[in-house]
Amino acid sequence: MKKTILLTVFVLNGLTTFAQSNDEKNIKLFYKKALTEAKCYSWLEYLSNDIGSRLSGSASAEEAVQYTKRQLETLGLDKVYLQDVMVPHWVRGEKETAFILDNKVKTVVPICALGASVATPKAGITAEIIEVQSIKELKELGDKVKGKIVFYNRPMNPENVATFISYSEAGDQRRSGAEEAAKLGAVGAIVRSLSLRLDDFPHTGNQSYGDLPKEQYIPAAAISTNGAELLSKSLKKNPGLKFFFKQSCETLPDVLSHNVIGELTGTVTPENIMVVGGHLDSWDLADGSHDDGAGVVQSMEVVRILKNLNYKPKNTIRVVLFMNEENGGKGGAKYEEVSKEKKENHIFALESDSGGFTPRGFTIEADDANLKKIQGYKDFFEPYLVNTFIKGHSGSDIEHLTSKTIVKAGLMPDSQRYFDYHHAANDKFDAIDKRELELGAATMTSLIYLIDQNGIVLPAAN
Amino acid sequence: MKKTILLTVFVLNGLTTFAQSNDEKNIKLFYKKALTEAKCYSWLEYLSNDIGSRLSGSASAEEAVQYTKRQLETLGLDKVYLQDVMVPHWVRGEKETAFILDNKVKTVVPICALGASVATPKAGITAEIIEVQSIKELKELGDKVKGKIVFYNRPMNPENVATFISYSEAGDQRRSGAEEAAKLGAVGAIVRSLSLRLDDFPHTGNQSYGDLPKEQYIPAAAISTNGAELLSKSLKKNPGLKFFFKQSCETLPDVLSHNVIGELTGTVTPENIMVVGGHLDSWDLADGSHDDGAGVVQSMEVVRILKNLNYKPKNTIRVVLFMNEENGGKGGAKYEEVSKEKKENHIFALESDSGGFTPRGFTIEADDANLKKIQGYKDFFEPYLVNTFIKGHSGSDIEHLTSKTIVKAGLMPDSQRYFDYHHAANDKFDAIDKRELELGAATMTSLIYLIDQNGIVLPAAN
Numbered sequence: 001m002k003k004t005i006l007l008t009v010f011v012l013n014g015l016t017t018f019a020q021s022n023d024e025k026n027i028k029l030f031y032k033k034a035l036t037e038a039k040c041y042s043w044l045e046y047l048s049n050d051i052g053s054r055l056s057g058s059a060s061a062e063e064a065v066q067y068t069k070r071q072l073e074t075l076g077l078d079k080v081y082l083q084d085v086m087v088p089h090w091v092r093g094e095k096e097t098a099f100i101l102d103n104k105v106k107t108v109v110p111i112c113a114l115g116a117s118v119a120t121p122k123a124g125i126t127a128e129i130i131e132v133q134s135i136k137e138l139k140e141l142g143d144k145v146k147g148k149i150v151f152y153n154r155p156m157n158p159e160n161v162a163t164f165i166s167y168s169e170a171g172d173q174r175r176s177g178a179e180e181a182a183k184l185g186a187v188g189a190i191v192r193s194l195s196l197r198l199d200d201f202p203h204t205g206n207q208s209y210g211d212l213p214k215e216q217y218i219p220a221a222a223i224s225t226n227g228a229e230l231l232s233k234s235l236k237k238n239p240g241l242k243f244f245f246k247q248s249c250e251t252l253p254d255v256l257s258h259n260v261i262g263e264l265t266g267t268v269t270p271e272n273i274m275v276v277g278g279h280l281d282s283w284d285l286a287d288g289s290h291d292d293g294a295g296v297v298q299s300m301e302v303v304r305i306l307k308n309l310n311y312k313p314k315n316t317i318r319v320v321l322f323m324n325e326e327n328g329g330k331g332g333a334k335y336e337e338v339s340k341e342k343k344e345n346h347i348f349a350l351e352s353d354s355g356g357f358t359p360r361g362f363t364i365e366a367d368d369a370n371l372k373k374i375q376g377y378k379d380f381f382e383p384y385l386v387n388t389f390i391k392g393h394s395g396s397d398i399e400h401l402t403s404k405t406i407v408k409a410g411l412m413p414d415s416q417r418y419f420d421y422h423h424a425a426n427d428k429f430d431a432i433d434k435r436e437l438e439l440g441a442a443t444m445t446s447l448i449y450l451i452d453q454n455g456i457v458l459p460a461a462n
Numbered sequence: 463m464k465k466t467i468l469l470t471v472f473v474l475n476g477l478t479t480f481a482q483s484n485d486e487k488n489i490k491l492f493y494k495k496a497l498t499e500a501k502c503y504s505w506l507e508y509l510s511n512d513i514g515s516r517l518s519g520s521a522s523a524e525e526a527v528q529y530t531k532r533q534l535e536t537l538g539l540d541k542v543y544l545q546d547v548m549v550p551h552w553v554r555g556e557k558e559t560a561f562i563l564d565n566k567v568k569t570v571v572p573i574c575a576l577g578a579s580v581a582t583p584k585a586g587i588t589a590e591i592i593e594v595q596s597i598k599e600l601k602e603l604g605d606k607v608k609g610k611i612v613f614y615n616r617p618m619n620p621e622n623v624a625t626f627i628s629y630s631e632a633g634d635q636r637r638s639g640a641e642e643a644a645k646l647g648a649v650g651a652i653v654r655s656l657s658l659r660l661d662d663f664p665h666t667g668n669q670s671y672g673d674l675p676k677e678q679y680i681p682a683a684a685i686s687t688n689g690a691e692l693l694s695k696s697l698k699k700n701p702g703l704k705f706f707f708k709q710s711c712e713t714l715p716d717v718l719s720h721n722v723i724g725e726l727t728g729t730v731t732p733e734n735i736m737v738v739g740g741h742l743d744s745w746d747l748a749d750g751s752h753d754d755g756a757g758v759v760q761s762m763e764v765v766r767i768l769k770n771l772n773y774k775p776k777n778t779i780r781v782v783l784f785m786n787e788e789n790g791g792k793g794g795a796k797y798e799e800v801s802k803e804k805k806e807n808h809i810f811a812l813e814s815d816s817g818g819f820t821p822r823g824f825t826i827e828a829d830d831a832n833l834k835k836i837q838g839y840k841d842f843f844e845p846y847l848v849n850t851f852i853k854g855h856s857g858s859d860i861e862h863l864t865s866k867t868i869v870k871a872g873l874m875p876d877s878q879r880y881f882d883y884h885h886a887a888n889d890k891f892d893a894i895d896k897r898e899l900e901l902g903a904a905t906m907t908s909l910i911y912l913i914d915q916n917g918i919v920l921p922a923a924n
């Protein structure tokens with residue numbers, strides 16, 4: 001019955017005078033379907049609670065590949081397939097230990113190794129520790145850090161309402177802190193967790209040694225924000241105190257893994273491809289329900305809703321579940337590589353990789369004409385309290401896509417709680433609200449639909 | 463230093479050409495203060511974790527009165543005082559028990575007595591139970607419910623993005639279900655909890671027997687949504703099954719309690735009063751962190767921020783922490799009664815009583831001229847992602863205020879999770895996010911400031 005109604009509506013779509021009202025009706029239907037009969041929440045429950053953490057190269061990451069492929073196969077899409085990609089295989093090993101050693105008093109603090117870090121010697125490292133707020137401050141210290149552990153302790157700025165700005169401003173400490181400290185002869189790097197909350201969770205995340213020769217690599221770990229506060233306070237009282245940490249992580253040989261791809265083939269211009277996706281891999285400390293289990297199941301829900309309503313897209317709509325966003329970005333890069341080989345034409349890509357919270361809008365990567373065109377859809381989203389359509393980074397996986405004409409967007413959920421969970425042991429299924437997740441899926445479906453219906457503005461031929 | 467800067471800005475306020483830019487700067491400062499040095503979260507921690515649930519008439523409600531008064535006294539306001547008000551004193555008594563009795567198989571289900579309900583007989587009630595979706599359906603059954611328990615099972619509609627609409631649509635079952643069932647000779651009423659989630663928490667809330675004589679009162683309780691689903695399924699298989707429940711709640715004599723009031727006296731038109739408030743009482747099943755501990759501490763934060771910045775309001779800004787919103791509304795009524803006696807002139811009232819979630823906007827109760835005027839402030843709020851300024855109910859405590867010229871508004875936080883916690887045992891401090899709470903306080907401060915600066919549109923004299 002519902003199918004018939006929708007089909008009638010679509011038949012009317014050719015009539016410009018009815019177009020807006022039909023779009024409104026269809027978007028209303030997408031939200032209704034998402035809030036009443038979506039599968040994204042139960043998919044995520046399985047992904048999180050039955051499969052668990054999905055770090056690239058792990059058995060559970062491969063399990064997630066097979067599970068999501070099977071689920072996509074139940075949807076009646078035109079194609080479902082895997083795309084091979086070699087991914088890094090870093091393993092954490094034994095749980096890390098760390099303590100502050102202050103006049104023979106040991107105080108244990110929670111740490112976790114950062115991605116791609118090397119291990120400490122088996123017995124751990126004990127050394128003086130020197131606090132800095134920035135890489136600039138480190139460089140000014142020069143030789144003084146030699147033989148010591150460097151402690152990066154610049155907190156995320158609480159003043160930004162958009163917490164991703166604060167994350168990006170503080171991120172260099174985690175990404176390059178160890179590399180820069182190693183260049184000056186430090187023996188280890190401890191980085192304040194990238195979280196706006198004071199708590200006991202260390203937050204992992206990737207770091208890189210850049211071009212350093214391997215023998216200069218030093219172990220790098222994140223410390224919980226409470227731990228960082230305590231360490232900083234202790235250092236003010238006793239700058240000569242020592243810090244101990246021990247971790248046994250290592251990088252194993254690369255592993256064959258996969259992007260998971262499903263497709264609704266276009267009925268008018270199948271050669272024009274629209275991507276909707278998130279990333280299948282997660283960090284290893286929890287099941288990654290927000291990062292990015294949410295984005296994965298929302299992207300699957302987009303094609304499920306459209307298919308269930310018997311929607312016949314003009315363009316090819318492809319759901320892509322990328323592997324290895326967290327520590328290598330190999331899935332995104334491989335997708336683009338294959339796409340180039342096949343001379344595919346991508347017109348649009350949408351990523352959800354900012355958590356499963358209430359959708360607030362989209363960050364849009366486009367020229368002014370397309371930005372304006374998408375902003376012109378704002379009224380459609382107002383009934384659903386989706387209000388923010390701004391220029392901004394779309395997503396790490398789709399940043400590899402470089403077709404000349406492509407327009408990209410990222411779902412922008414409410415960001416206040418995201419960094420409470422990000423890359424930490426509490427990014428678990430119980431941190432997900434079913435309705436917030438579903439509203440995100442409906443919001444994504446609506447934008448995919450509007451762009452499929454109305455296309456993008458092509459650059460003027462020169 | 464910061465004080466000096468702000469004062470300079472206010473001196474400039476007289477210059478219309480700079481007005482907008484000063485307002486922008488001041489609002490930015492309110493958000494900064496809220497996100498970096500607010501006290502609302504630690505106040506709420508005390509209110510929730512040290513004092514706990516605050517049902518009207520309880521010792522802890524009185525403790526909350528004294529605590530918030532003491533805290534307001536530390537802020538250097540011009541006045542802090544209590545306003546006497548007699549409140550109902552309903553007590554739950556022993557924990558309720560209930561089970562489905564289906565062919566001698568007992569299945570325990572979670573229930574809780576509804577506010578103002580009478581107890582069951584000491585041994586409990588066992589009776590057949592009949593499911594209805596509405597009071598209308600009940601009335602059609604007529605005599606058939608005699609001697610039975612009536613089970614109201616119409617779920618909140620998941621399709622509304624604004625969950626308060628669904629709450630209001632389903633609320634008659636809880637509010638009047640027992641009264642209507644009693645009129646037809648039923649012996650008890652069991653109401654599906656008003657929540658959008660399937661879980662095991664029964665959600666209490668007030669109900670009324672209307673004009674029924676006391677001897678006709680029947681006990682009323684809420685059942686968890688999972689319990690309601692199970693009961694409904696069981697009834698489909700065996701319509702003759704029985705239901706048992708037992709509760710020992712009672713209404714004791716009224717108790718003297720208080721509204722807590724603090725004031726920054728106006729410097730230009732002190733006779734014009736602006737209220738900002740929430741309600742101090744909560745239900746008894748948890749500490750009521752969202753309902754309405756959040757609104758209480760946010761309202762206190764508004765005057766704290768303004769006072770700390772040495773802001774000299776044109777009008778009198780009064781923070782009012784109302785008692786007894788949940789089961790009587792006596793605090794709001796008393797406040798209006800006293801205000802009328804004193805011939806006070808209220809120009810504006812703002813209530814926060816929709817949870818401590820990310821602020822999304824305001825619901826505004828005003829004539830078209832004032833609605834338009836407030837909507838004209840939207841641009842000020844856009845940097846903080848506060849986008850929704852719509853006509854709507856402001857708040858239960860301030861609904862008593864009836865000055866001819868008053869404009870009223872309610873803070874409108876994100877509502878997706880509100881009914882997961884509302885009136886249930888999980889409405890606790892750990893469900894509060896510090897930043898979301900603080901953003902609400904900043905948003906409220908900004909509106910209070912704008913209205914203090916710019917006034918309201920007075921009705922044309924006739």
